[in-house]
Amino acid sequence: MRLPSLNIRRPLLRELLIFAAFLLLTAIMTWPWVLHLRNAVPDTGDPYAISYLLWWDYYQTFHDPLNLFQATFFYPYHYTLAFGEFDYGVSLLFFPLFAIGLRPLTVYSVAAFLSFPFTGYATFRLARTLSGSIAIAWVAGIIIAFLPFRFHHLAHLHLIFVGWVPLLFEALVLFARRRSWALAAWLGLAFFMNALTCTTWLILTIIPLCLSALLLLSRNNAWRDHRFWLRAGATLCLASLLLLPFLLPLRRVAAEHGFMRTPEEVSKYSAHLINWLAPDERSRAWRGFGTAGVDTEMVLFPGLMAPLLALAALLLTPREERKRADDEKQTTLKRILLGLLDATAISAAIIAFLTLGFDVLKLKLFGHLLLIATGPTRALAFLTAAVFVRCLLAYPRVLRNVMSGDRNLSESFNSVQRSELFGHAVIWILIGFAGSFGLNFFFHKFLYDHVALFRGMRVATRWGMICYVGLALLAGLGAQRFAELAGRWWPRFGKPLAYALIVAAILVDLHAVPLQMIRGEADPDALTLDLKSRKMSGGIIELPIGDRDHRYMLRAADHGHPLVNGRYSFVPPSQKEIEQLVANLPISDRLLDILEAMPVSYITVHQGLLQPEEREGIQSFLERGVAKGRLRLIKSFPASPTESPGARDDLYAVTKTEPNAVSE
DSSP states (O other): OHHHHHHHHHHHHHHHHHHHHHHHHHHHHTTTGGGGTTTEESOSSHHHHHHHHHHHHHHHHHHOGGGTTOOSSSTTOSSGGGGSOOOHHHHHHTHHHHHTTOOHHHHHHHHHHHHHHHHHHHHHHHHHHHHOOHHHHHHHHHHHHTOHHHHHTTTOHHHHOOTHHHHHHHHHHHHHHSOOHHHHHHHHHHHHHHHHHOHHHHHHTHHHHHHHHHHHHHHTTOTTOHHHHHHHHHHHHHHHHHHHHHHHHHHHHHHHHTOOOOHHHHHHTOOOGGGGGOOOTTOTTTTTOSSOSOOTTOOOOOOSHHHHHHHHHHHSOOOOSSOOOTTOOOOHHHHHHHHHHHHHHHHHHHHHHHHTTOSSEEEEETTEEEEEESSSHHHHHHHHHHHHHHHHHOOOHHHHHHTTTOOSHHHHHTOTTTOTHHHHHHHHHHHHHHHHTGGGSHHHHHHHHHOHHHHTOOOGGGGHHHHHHHHHHHHHHHHHHHHHHHHHHSTTTHHHHHHHHHHHHHHHHHOOOSOOOEEOOOSOOHHHHHHHHOOOSSEEEEESOSTTHHHHHHHHHHHOOOBSOOOOSSOOHHHHHHHHHHHSSSOOTHHHHHHHHTTEEEEEEEGGGOOHHHHHHHHHHHHHHHHTTSEEEEEEEEOOTTSOTTOEEEEEEETTTOTTOOOO
16 A cells, blocks of 8 residues: 555655745745745836735635626726736635735735746646656756746736646647546646636637647647547536636626727837847846837847757757658659749748838839739738748758758657657747737737737737747757767766756846845735725725826725726726826816716825825815815825825715715
């Protein structure tokens, strides 16, 4: 009876030790964050709002789960949790922390910190499963865990909690190899959790996973295996049915409020090549390198080691021992087809280049219009298709040399020397890199024009994470090639020394210590505690409205009442109208009409957050309301320590909604 027990525990212990190693690396690479997990945040914007979302997911699950999406911000709108990412997959994992009484901001900080070892370990598993190499797995896991992209998005918990993407990929690989019900169930669970954690990753992984699935079906001869289709279909359909209560509200609010991204919005967050040279400001090794002053979301530089190692995987691949027929005889039909593909690719490249300098390119012959092009998009599409089909049939001779003698794309993907990892890595790199250019390249533009899912996406540069997954895998393979080369030069110590130097270089390349964080407001202030004790018939609006709304959302997790304010992916019209009314001095009495109609019970005024001109305008508006009997000053409180010293917070009641509110 002991041996089976040991056989179970040893793999579990091994996996726990690997995760612990990534945890230790995270503490080192993000020092001194681990010492301040109670209240350390990168800024006071999205982390505050996401802390509220985590709390709401937990609170509503145990109080009214059927109304999960009826969140308390953006009052009086309904289904407001569906106005953006709902983060349920992250919150679900950290329900125990809420249960023992940790503050929402603390749960956010712990979750963000653990996203690093979780993502690193998940990628480690994927690389190990694909390659069978522990060394490749360590290199890939370390690269993906500490990418500059992840530090750049430190405030976006759902984006950095990306570990379910490689776990879903690994689950697909494992199931394609051995089509058991247990592995099918794991595939369905990974798919479910990836979708619950981040709808962005749900959408962006569809295409690369489908292409990888085709490669896996071919490699594992699973096309005709009914077990693959039956078991995968059953578990994925079940996971999709379980996701419906989470996804239908997204569809509902999109239809009701017209939540679609305009081409102008998407273009703003579509990358150019220069953005792939833009490092995050937290990067100690590359700060100041590349383009400066880029906007948020436009930082894509992955460090230097990952691209170099990936290039090594291409160029250092050993040639196969079997003889290759470089001068293989081709049929006449194949030669003609290859010639047509080459001609199509060259023509498309020329047309794409020429259209860059013309609004409309027209080619005429003897007065007859042969071609009209208004941009490079279609030409680039033809170029990509022609090159892909050409490489699928046969590489050009010059590319065959680069690919170490492989005759075509299929041979490269299925090369024993390159490992199964190679083909998948190339697929993910190409798709992610092409997608990051958004409307600047035909790939995402086609999806935006023809697939409704992609019209709800604003930030095309997030395709970069798909590219990074492939880049990390290929970099791990490149590290193995370097180590094998070093082992030939120095048989005894060359290989381990090469791996040690490569890992050290990666850590230096990606390090961000000392990581700059700020102290967040984990605990509620006096005003929030007072609001929590009050019963009210309507909601609360907090002034000034706008940039401080993230803070008000965090405090809404403490008082639990409906809140007019909010800051989320989509902002409703009422919020925009109120912001405009408050910004136009003197403030119109229409604002009072709107608040009474909502209805709003209380107005809070944070004097320490107001600029002098704002303070004067808001005070004049409040005094008019009090004079007309429509508002009543209830009480003043000492302001939060983060506001101006000596400032106060004022609480006003809207008398139409709260006629019995007593001035204290």
